[in-house]
Amino acid sequence: MKPKEEIWELRLYVAGNTAKSNAALTNLKKYCEEHLQGKYVIEVIDLLKQPQLAEGDQILAIPTLVKKVPEPIRKIIGDLSNEAKVLVGLNIRPVKKST
Amino acid sequence: MSTTRAKKKIVQPRKIEKSPTGISGLDEITEGGLPKGRPTLICGGAGCGKTLLSIEYIVRGILLYNEPGVIMVFEEKAEELAANVASLGFDLATLQQEKKVKIDYVHIDRSEIEETGEYDLDGLFIRLGYAIDSIGAKRVMLDTIENLFAGLQNEAIIRAELRRLLTWLKSKGVTAVITAEKGDGVLTRHGLEEYVSDCVILLDNRVSNQIATRLLRIVKYRGSLHGTNEYPFLIDEDGISVLPVTSLKLERNVSSERISTGIPSLDKMLGGKGFFRGSSILISGTAGTGKTSIAVHFANEAAKRKERCLYFAFEESPQQIIRNMRSININLNTHVESGLLQFHASRPTLNGLEMHLVAIHKKVKEFKPRVVVIDPITNLVSIGSVSEVKSMLIRLLDFLQQEQITVILTALTNSASYTEQTDEGVSSLVDAWMMVRDIEDNGERNRGMYIMKSRGMSHSNQVREFTISDAGLDLVDVFLGENGVLIGSARETQQLEEQKSLAVHSNAISRKDREIKRKETILHAKIASLREEFESLQEELNKTFVEDELRKDIIEKNRLQMTEKRHGIDNQKKKKQPTKL
Numbered sequence: 046m047k048p049k050e051e052i053w054e055l056r057l058y059v060a061g062n063t064a065k066s067n068a069a070l071t072n073l074k075k076y077c078e079e080h081l082q083g084k085y086v087i088e089v090i091d092l093l094k095q096p097q098l099a100e101g102d103q104i105l106a107i108p109t110l111v112k113k114v115p116e117p118i119r120k121i122i123g124d125l126s127n128e129a130k131v132l133v134g135l136n137i138r139p140v141k142k143s144t
Numbered sequence: 145m146s147t148t149r150a151k152k153k154i155v156q157p158r159k160i161e162k163s164p165t166g167i168s169g170l171d172e173i174t175e176g177g178l179p180k181g182r183p184t185l186i187c188g189g190a191g192c193g194k195t196l197l198s199i200e201y202i203v204r205g206i207l208l209y210n211e212p213g214v215i216m217v218f219e220e221k222a223e224e225l226a227a228n229v230a231s232l233g234f235d236l237a238t239l240q241q242e243k244k245v246k247i248d249y250v251h252i253d254r255s256e257i258e259e260t261g262e263y264d265l266d267g268l269f270i271r272l273g274y275a276i277d278s279i280g281a282k283r284v285m286l287d288t289i290e291n292l293f294a295g296l297q298n299e300a301i302i303r304a305e306l307r308r309l310l311t312w313l314k315s316k317g318v319t320a321v322i323t324a325e326k327g328d329g330v331l332t333r334h335g336l337e338e339y340v341s342d343c344v345i346l347l348d349n350r351v352s353n354q355i356a357t358r359l360l361r362i363v364k365y366r367g368s369l370h371g372t373n374e375y376p377f378l379i380d381e382d383g384i385s386v387l388p389v390t391s392l393k394l395e396r397n398v399s400s401e402r403i404s405t406g407i408p409s410l411d412k413m414l415g416g417k418g419f420f421r422g423s424s425i426l427i428s429g430t431a432g433t434g435k436t437s438i439a440v441h442f443a444n445e446a447a448k449r450k451e452r453c454l455y456f457a458f459e460e461s462p463q464q465i466i467r468n469m470r471s472i473n474i475n476l477n478t479h480v481e482s483g484l485l486q487f488h489a490s491r492p493t494l495n496g497l498e499m500h501l502v503a504i505h506k507k508v509k510e511f512k513p514r515v516v517v518i519d520p521i522t523n524l525v526s527i528g529s530v531s532e533v534k535s536m537l538i539r540l541l542d543f544l545q546q547e548q549i550t551v552i553l554t555a556l557t558n559s560a561s562y563t564e565q566t567d568e569g570v571s572s573l574v575d576a577w578m579m580v581r582d583i584e585d586n587g588e589r590n591r592g593m594y595i596m597k598s599r600g601m602s603h604s605n606q607v608r609e610f611t612i613s614d615a616g617l618d619l620v621d622v623f624l625g626e627n628g629v630l631i632g633s634a635r636e637t638q639q640l641e642e643q644k645s646l647a648v649h650s651n652a653i654s655r656k657d658r659e660i661k662r663k664e665t666i667l668h669a670k671i672a673s674l675r676e677e678f679e680s681l682q683e684e685l686n687k688t689f690v691e692d693e694l695r696k697d698i699i700e701k702n703r704l705q706m707t708e709k710r711h712g713i714d715n716q717k718k719k720k721q722p723t724k725l
Contacts, residue, residue: 058267060266060267060270065261065262065263065264068261069261092266092267092270093270096270096271096273096274097274099267099270099271099274100248100271103250103251103252104267104270104271105250105252105265105267105268105271105292105295105296106263106264106265106266106267106268106296107263107264107265107266107267107270108263109263109267117256118256119256119257119258120256120257120258121257121258121259121260122257122258122259122260122263122296123259123260123261123262123263124260124261124262124263125260125261126260126261126262127260127261130258130259130260131258131260133258134258134260
């Protein structure tokens with residue numbers, strides 16, 4: 046057991062209400078619920094509304110998921126359809142159904 | 145009616161709008177600048193000046209045309225970029241504060257990025273769009289956008305997105321410059337030229353004989369005329385200067401003003417007035433024939449006329465020239481101090497031919513001389529082939545004549561093979577060509593000078609002996625003796641000989657004159673005595689004639705008196721008869 050519970054701070058950058066963004070958000074929520082229950086915060090940033098934020102996180106592709114905490118910073122781009130890749134990217138140990 | 149309609153149908157082909165770069169020379173080649181509102185691709189190998197060219201486009205756009213610009217870099221960090229161009233006097237930080245420029249540094253770290261599923265590059269679009277809108281940019285620079293290919297894996301998406309990006313930039317109405325690395329056998333490594341079809345500029349940094357030359361070429365420019373050649377360009381403290389060196393037209397103003405060569409006897413050979421202003425003069429000759437001395441005379445004369453003169457020395461240092469010229473009574477130092485004469489000495493191998501040309505251009509533009517001396521052009525062959533040197537000189541002469549600058553070139557010819565052609569093959573280009581030749585005879589060497597050609601003026605066709613003394617240069621008429629042309633000491637001997645015979649001759653003549661004088665006096669005396677004789681004879685004759693007359697009168701009178709005494713009547717009637725008789 047770790048002394049302190051880690052919180053995953055996740056930021057999802059989208060641009061408007063597109064199919065890809067929606068798919069990404071749905072996928073992300075699903076994985077988090079499954080593997081990080083209660084240990085995550087998701088912030089969705091719509092760049093169409095806040096374009097000035099794109100520079101700070103070096104956003105190029107949409108959608109981009111940025112994991113700021115815990116370190117290291119990782120970015121996952123795309124609609125997050127590949128669960129294994131997302132989990133590796135976010136450094137999440139999948140919760141086994143058996144345990 | 146029908147004709148007017150037909151006239152209306154002929155629509156003048158609309159010239160595409162251009163966005164001037166402000167880079168000296170580039171606007172001339174592109175006839176006004178880059179296509180406005182369209183993307184331009186700048187490609188080339190590493191270190192050939194792509195980034196600099198695009199930054200100059202942005203910065204000069206701000207400074208000269210007040211068009212804000214966005215710089216999006218994919219390679220260097222914004223601070224590094226600012227530091228790099230600060231050496232050119234571009235203060236990006238201040239411009240950023242003034243909201244004239246916006247620099248966005250796009251960093252892609254492959255190790256940080258995981259790709260899953262579909263995505264697009266809307267983030268980039270939004271960033272760019274935001275940057276453009278925040279300062280109202282008219283110009284955009286993307287350097288080097290191909291780095292996307294290194295950062296992201298899905299090439300298909302990148303290509304699709306790039307295509308979309310370029311269309312989007314067009315719809316935004318900004319003029320974009322996009323740099324790309326040159327690939328093997330293709331213009332860009334990732335085939336960007338497929339997408340950017342309006343204007344493609346290729347930069348090159350070519351090294352031959354260890355000397356590098358930067359070259360620029362416009363590969364294509366849709367909808368516009370443009371220069372098609374490779375143009376050399378220079379990067380120095382003022383940024384890029386491109387040389388549109390071959391002006392395609394042979395049109396220039398000509399002056400019929402004549403300027404003295406500084407050697408009166410040479411002027412005399414040229415119809416007494418010297419060369420035309422703005423003409424090009426070639427002095428060729430073998431080593432040590434005084435080419436430099438003639439050129440210096442010309443420069444000295446120009447300075448005396450209070451005209452500025454620029455002297456490019458490729459062989460001697462200025463101090464050397466000044467010292468050497470003192471020996472022929474020319475003090476160049478005063479002109480250097482008064483600022484009328486400027487020397488520029490450099491080794492030909494200092495840089496490539498094109499760079500020399502660019503350097504000469506710049507100096508001429510700065511100093512604005514009326515006379516330029518290049519001494520000698522021969523040494524330039526050491527850094528290029530004959531044809532290269534020739535093409536460089538053509539462009540140089542072209543430029544100088546456009547500016548109405550008189551140019552003196554000196555060229556060394558090979559003494560072994562005397563040909564009527566200089567090594568550089570420029571003799572046909574110049575307006576006037578003087579040839580100084582060694583004439584070896586009688587155990588001594590003398591200099592002979594010809595004017596091979598001098599366009600547009602009468603000139604002497606004679607060879608003159610050319611002497612260099614403490615007093616300066618002079619041309620002496622050669623002697624055409626029985627054994628041909630006499631020069632040097634032979635000429636002097638001949639001169640003495642002639643003086644001698646002249647004295648003898650004049651002596652003889654004076655003796656004859658005296659003889660004639662004497663004869664004349666005798667004759668005059670004779671004429672006088674004859675005249676007197678004639679006069680006395682005349683008098684004698686007159687005397688008898690008068691006596692006869694008198695006698696006749698008296699006889700007549702006596703007769704009349706006798707008749708009157710005899711008749712005593714009708715005097716009047718009788719009087720008439722004797723008068724009738």
